[in-house]
Amino acid sequence: MFAPRKIADNYRELINSIGFYPSMLAVVFLLFAVFTMSIEYAEFVKALKKYLSVVLVDSEENARTILSTLAGSIISLTVFSFSMVMIVLNTASASLSPRVIPGLITRKSHQMVLGFYLGSIIYSIIMLINIKKLDDNTVAIPALGVLFSLIFGLISLALFVYFIHSISKAIQVDNVLNDLFKHTKNVIKHIIARQDEHKVDCFPDFNQWYSIESSTEGYFKGVHSDKLCAVLAEHNLQLYIVVNQGFFTVKGYPFLKSSRDLSEEPELVEKLLNCFIFYIEEYISDHYRYGLTQISEIAVKAMSPGINDPGTAVKAIDMLSILLIERLKIADTNYSFKHSDSSPLLYLHETSFDELLHDNFTPIRNYAKSDAYVMTNVLEAFKNILFVANDNEDATCSLFNYLTAIIDDINQQINNEYDRKEVTNMLNAITRISPDQGEQLLARFNAPAK
Structure with a gap:
C-alpha cells in the first residue's frame, strides 16, 4: 500500500x-x-x-x-x-x-x-x-x-x-530576503493566474461530503494535483482537502472529503492517498505560506539580542505586507482542474488571511513589542494593507482585530512620549483610511492605564 x-x-x-x-x-x-x-x-x-x-x-x-x-x-x-x-x-x-x-x-x-x-x-x-x-x-x-x-x-x-x-x-540577509520575496510572490501570482483563468463562483457544501481518513502520520506538504485530478476524472469524483498545507496529521485523521461514499472502495482510496505528499522540509514551491513563514522568522531572528538588526526586521515586515496584499486576490477555497474538464475536481482549503496575520506577525509582535521603531513600522505595514483591503470586509475586520492586540502591547511596553507621538501619527493615518475603526484604536491607545 x-x-x-x-x-x-x-x-x-x-x-x-x-x-x-x-x-x-x-x-x-x-x-x-x-x-x-x-x-x-x-x-x-x-x-x-x-x-x-x-x-x-x-x-x-x-x-x-x-x-x-x-x-x-x-x-x-x-x-x-x-x-x-x-x-x-x-x-x-x-x-x-x-x-x-x-x-x-x-x-x-x-x-x-x-x-x-x-x-x-x-x-x-x-x-x-x-x-x-x-x-x-x-x-x-x-x-x-x-x-x-x-x-x-x-x-x-x-x-x-x-x-x-x-x-x-x-x-547576505538582503539577498536571502529578496530571493524569498520574489519566489513567494511568483507562487502567489501563479495561483491568482490559475484562478482568473478558471473562475468558480459557487462552491459545493463540503459539510455534506464523506470523510476519508489519513493512512499515515506526518506533515501534509502537497499533492500531485495532475495525477490526482486524472484519477478523480476517471472515477467521476470530487475531493476536498480539509487541512492546510503544513498541517500535522496522524493516522485516522479525516483530512479529506469526497463527493461520494468510498467506504466500499478501499483500492480507490489507496490510489487517492498515494497522490499526497508528506515530508518535513518546507519549500516555497509547495506553498507560498512557507515563504511568508521564513521571512517572518528572519525578522524575529534579527530582533534577537545576539543580532540586534531592526533594519532587517523592518525590511522583512514591509515584504510581508506586500505579499499579504497579493494574498487578498486569492479565494479562500482553491481548486484544480483536469485540462479537459470545465468544473473543479480538487478543492483545497487555503490558509485564511486571518491565520496568515496571526502566524507571521505574532512572533514579530511578541519579540519586538518594546521596540518603538519596529512597532511603528508594523503599524505602517497594516496601514498599507488596509489601504488596499478597505473594500474587503473580512480582511478589514481581521486587520483591526489584530491592530487591537498590537495597540495593547504598545500601551504596556512603550511609555516614552516621543515614541507614543509617532504611534499616534501612524494611527491618525489609519483613521484617514477607516475613520470609525481608526477612532476606536486611537481611543484605546489614549485611554488611561488601568
Whole structure:
C-alpha cells in the first residue's frame, strides 16, 4: 500500500539533496571519459591531432605531471568549496533561520559547480590510468584526453571564482530576503493566474461530503494535483482537502472529503492517498505560506539580542505586507482542474488571511513589542494593507482585530512620549483610511492605564 508513496518520498529526498546534481555530473564526465578513450586512437582523431599538435602532450612524463597536478588541485578546490557550503549553512541557521537551509542546499548553481569539480577529477584520473606501455614498448598517451582535462581544469578555476562570489552573496540577509520575496510572490501570482483563468463562483457544501481518513502520520506538504485530478476524472469524483498545507496529521485523521461514499472502495482510496505528499522540509514551491513563514522568522531572528538588526526586521515586515496584499486576490477555497474538464475536481482549503496575520506577525509582535521603531513600522505595514483591503470586509475586520492586540502591547511596553507621538501619527493615518475603526484604536491607545 505504501510502496508508491515511499518511492515518491525517496525520489523527492534524492533530488533535493546536495549531492544529487554533483553525482549526475560525475556520471556524465565518467561516460565522456570512456567515450574519449574509445575515439582517442581512431584515424580521424589522429588526423585532427596533427592540427592541434601545438597544444597536445607528446611526453609520458609531462602527461602524468599535468594530470596529477590537475587532479590534486581540483580536489583541493572541491574540499574548500564543500567547506564553504557547510560554513554558509551553519551561518544561515544561526543568523537567519533553519528553515532557509533547504533552499540554500538545493541551489542549482552551487551544485553544478561542485559536480563539475567531481567530474573533472574523475576525468583526469581516467586519463591518468590510460597512460600505459604497449607491446612494442611504445607509450600510449591519450593526448586529446589530456587536453580536455586541461580545459576542464581552467574552467574549474573560473567556476571557483564564481562560487566564492556566489556563496558570499547567498549568505547576505538582503539577498536571502529578496530571493524569498520574489519566489513567494511568483507562487502567489501563479495561483491568482490559475484562478482568473478558471473562475468558480459557487462552491459545493463540503459539510455534506464523506470523510476519508489519513493512512499515515506526518506533515501534509502537497499533492500531485495532475495525477490526482486524472484519477478523480476517471472515477467521476470530487475531493476536498480539509487541512492546510503544513498541517500535522496522524493516522485516522479525516483530512479529506469526497463527493461520494468510498467506504466500499478501499483500492480507490489507496490510489487517492498515494497522490499526497508528506515530508518535513518546507519549500516555497509547495506553498507560498512557507515563504511568508521564513521571512517572518528572519525578522524575529534579527530582533534577537545576539543580532540586534531592526533594519532587517523592518525590511522583512514591509515584504510581508506586500505579499499579504497579493494574498487578498486569492479565494479562500482553491481548486484544480483536469485540462479537459470545465468544473473543479480538487478543492483545497487555503490558509485564511486571518491565520496568515496571526502566524507571521505574532512572533514579530511578541519579540519586538518594546521596540518603538519596529512597532511603528508594523503599524505602517497594516496601514498599507488596509489601504488596499478597505473594500474587503473580512480582511478589514481581521486587520483591526489584530491592530487591537498590537495597540495593547504598545500601551504596556512603550511609555516614552516621543515614541507614543509617532504611534499616534501612524494611527491618525489609519483613521484617514477607516475613520470609525481608526477612532476606536486611537481611543484605546489614549485611554488611561488601568
